Amino acid sequence: MKKQWISILIVGMTFGTAWAIRGQFGHEPGAAWAGGIGGLAVVLASKRKDWYSNVFSIVFAAAIGWGASGMISYGQVVGYGRSANFPNAFYGLLMLFVIGSLYGILGGGLVGLTLQSSEKNKVKWGALFSEMVAGGILGYYLLIVQLEWLMTPPRDEMWAVSFGAGFAVLWHMVRNNYHSPIRVALYSAIGAGFGFAFGNFLQTLGTVMEIPFNMWNVMEYSIGFFGGIGMSYGVFSSPWKEEVPIPEKWETNVASLVVFVAIPLIILTDSMGYNTLMERIKDKNNPEMSAMISTICATIIILSMAVFGYLKSRKPKTHYGDKDVKQLLIVYLAAYITTSYIVSGCFAGNFPLNHQLYWVNFVIILILFSKHFPSFFENPIPKININRWWLMVGGIVVVIMLLAWISINIHGEMPGAHNRF
Numbered sequence: 001m002k003k004q005w006i007s008i009l010i011v012g013m014t015f016g017t018a019w020a021i022r023g024q025f026g027h028e029p030g031a032a033w034a035g036g037i038g039g040l041a042v043v044l045a046s047k048r049k050d051w052y053s054n055v056f057s058i059v060f061a062a063a064i065g066w067g068a069s070g071m072i073s074y075g076q077v078v079g080y081g082r083s084a085n086f087p088n089a090f091y092g093l094l095m096l097f098v099i100g101s102l103y104g105i106l107g108g109g110l111v112g113l114t115l116q117s118s119e120k121n122k123v124k125w126g127a128l129f130s131e132m133v134a135g136g137i138l139g140y141y142l143l144i145v146q147l148e149w150l151m152t153p154p155r156d157e158m159w160a161v162s163f164g165a166g167f168a169v170l171w172h173m174v175r176n177n178y179h180s181p182i183r184v185a186l187y188s189a190i191g192a193g194f195g196f197a198f199g200n201f202l203q204t205l206g207t208v209m210e211i212p213f214n215m216w217n218v219m220e221y222s223i224g225f226f227g228g229i230g231m232s233y234g235v236f237s238s239p240w241k242e243e244v245p246i247p248e249k250w251e252t253n254v255a256s257l258v259v260f261v262a263i264p265l266i267i268l269t270d271s272m273g274y275n276t277l278m279e280r281i282k283d284k285n286n287p288e289m290s291a292m293i294s295t296i297c298a299t300i301i302i303l304s305m306a307v308f309g310y311l312k313s314r315k316p317k318t319h320y321g322d323k324d325v326k327q328l329l330i331v332y333l334a335a336y337i338t339t340s341y342i343v344s345g346c347f348a349g350n351f352p353l354n355h356q357l358y359w360v361n362f363v364i365i366l367i368l369f370s371k372h373f374p375s376f377f378e379n380p381i382p383k384i385n386i387n388r389w390w391l392m393v394g395g396i397v398v399v400i401m402l403l404a405w406i407s408i409n410i411h412g413e414m415p416g417a418h419n420r421f
Contacts, residue, residue: 004236007045007375010368011232012225014041017361018333019224020217020354024340028070029266033336035066035107036259038228040329041365042111042235044322045375050243051115052320055328056313057247058114060255063263065110066227069103069162073155074196078219079418081200081404082207084411088419090404093197095151097400099159100196100223101189105166108188108231109173112181115235119245128172132165139164183384184234190389191230194396195223201403208411217354232375239380252313260309264302264335271343272298284348294347298339305335326369333362 015038022034039062043051051058077099080092117123143149143160151159173182199222206215247255270276277291284290308331312324337358344350 003374004377006368006373008229008232008236010365010373011038011041011045012228013361013368014038014329014333014365015228015231016221016225017358017365018336019227020221021336021340021358022224023217023220024343025267025271026070027270028067029263029270031070031103032063032067032263033267033332034224036060036063036263037329037333037336038062038066038107038224038231039111040325040332041228042232044325044329044369045232045373046235047322047372047375049321050246052322052325053246054114055320055325056252056255056259058111059259059328061110061114062107063259066103066107067263068106068165069099071158072099072102072162073152073158074099076152076155076418078200078203079416080420081197081407082204082414082417083419084408084413084417085419086404086408087421089408090401091420092418093200093400093404093407094397096196096200097193097396098151099193100227101193102159102162102166103196103223104188104190104192104227104230105185106162106169107192107227108234109166109169109181109185111188111231112184112234112238113169113173113178115184115240116178116181117245118241123176123178128169131168131172135164135166135168135171136161137164139167179383180234180238180240183238183381184231186384186389187234188227188231190392190396191233192223192227194399195226197396197400198222198226198403201407204407204411204414207414214352214354236375237377237381239382256309256313260313260332261306264305264339267339268298268302272339277343277345280343281345281348281350284345284350287348290345290348294342294345297347298342301335301338301342305331329369330366333365337362 015034018034018037022030024030025033036059039059040055042062043055043058074096077092077095080088081096083089083092113123113128140157140160143163144157150157170182170185173185196219199219202222203215203219206213206218272295274291274295277294278287281287281290309328312328315324337355340358341351341355344352344355
């Protein structure tokens with residue numbers, strides 16, 4: 001079992017690095033790119049040839065699932081966690097646990113369902129997404145409009161949409177006895193939830209200690225690291241059918257188009273367009289030239305990655321192997337790191353320390369993936385022990401209370417702190 005945990009930690013490291021990079025982009029597209037990288041890490045760590053053949057569908061599910069909750073506004077909640085009094089600090093960390101859990105339920109749930117789907121027991125994706133849309137609408141109407149359970153006033157309350165959609169996913173899995181996907185969803189939830197709350201505590205601690213580092217980035221890494229651990233543990237400790245069917249050609253085409261073309265192009269237009277970059281680096285020397293070079297380089301990188309993904313998607317799936325998945329991960333993660341340099345103003349002379357650490361993580365991840373570590377547990381667990389899971393949630397809440405108490409005793413009023421009550 002110890003060797004299995006090495007594979008789980010590698011996935012956590014990979015997803016943590018991707019989610020830290022996501023901090024430069026934000027919102028749904030940034031989370032989707034990071035989610036796709038997490039999905040690639042799970043497939044590569046699994047060493048399952050049939051999953052290699054289905055890699056584009058799995059990565060697509062990870063990107064959509066983890067990206068969907070990028071609609072949630074959490075800046076105000078982070079401020080609550082920095083409060084100098086216990087009720088507000090505890091509320092902030094607890095709500096970050098809830099928000100992180102919503103990321104995990106949708107991200108882990110859709111990945112698990114993709115791994116579960118088979119010729120004899122196909123997931124009805126049309127019905128599922130319809131239920132998610134309906135659940136999101138009903139969740140927002142009930143929780144926000146009717147009950148007025150406002151988490152982040154005066155900001156939007158889109159967490160309720162994710163809550164409704166997540167509930168719909170879980171209910172769909174329960175109705176259809178998809179036990180392994182349930183395990184992936186719920187362990188992803190507590191992993192990402194704890195990671196978000198703990199990351200906010202680390203951010204506060206780093207600020208108090210005056211550590212000269214981007215502590216917001218530490219918080220982002222934390223949710224990805226623990227979310228990746230939760231998702232990979234759920235996958236590798238659950239039983240799966242022996243053979244995943246090879247996807248239809250159109251499924252691979254759509255998945256590759258979304259993952260390698262649509263998501264990066266949205267990020268390019270939103271974050272690395274000339275006018276956007278000009279606004280970011282307007283105080284630097286010769287910002288016009290820097291912004292122009294940055295936009296051109298970002299376009300070349302993203303178009304090259306799109307071509308690479310397209311060519312890989314055209315390869316016969318029966319010939320897919322470890323090398324192909326590793327190449328996809330290298331290109332997808334390296335492009336994300338490189339574009340994060342660009343959006344941070346590297347051509348204007350800005351090279352933040354955290355970006356250098358992305359490359360350090362990248363090299364370590366590749367070295368570890370080059371070695372063979374078993375990933376699946378010898379005795380997979382067929383169903384989630386819901387009582388044990390709730391016990392874990394209760395234990396995390398107690399830990400969050402302790403973190404909140406420590407937090408308020410190590411600082412006074414802090415910049416960016418907010419009080420909900």
